[in-house]
Amino acid sequence: MTIISWTLGVILVISNLLLVLLVLLHRGRGGxxxxxxxxxxxxxxxxxxxxxxxxxxxTIAVGIIWLASIIGFGxxxxx
Numbered sequence: 001m002t003i004i005s006w007t008l009g010v011i012l013v014i015s016n017l018l019l020v021l022l023v024l025l026h027r028g029r030g031g032x033x034x035x036x037x038x039x040x041x042x043x044x045x046x047x048x049x050x051x052x053x054x055x056x057x058x059t060i061a062v063g064i065i066w067l068a069s070i071i072g073f074g075x076x077x078x079x
Contacts, residue, residue: 001076008073015066022059027052 001079005073005076008069008076011065012069012073015062015069018062019059019066022055022062025055026059
């Protein structure tokens with residue numbers, strides 16, 4: 001059980017760092033808080049270039065890995 005928790009902990013730390021890095025690599029697309037209150041949409045959700053689309057896909061994949069490791073870590077610690 002400790003090997004599983006250590007492995008999930010390492011995966012969690014790596015995915016945390018990758019997720020922060022990937023989010024910082026994204027180009028800003030909105031006007032901040034004004035978009036929350038009806039400021040309009042300044043651009044589409046998807047990236048315009050192939051690199052931006054791949055960055056979006058990689059960010060989503062790392063986010064899913066992060067979420068799965070959080071859930072797995074919680075299940076291991078509760079058992």
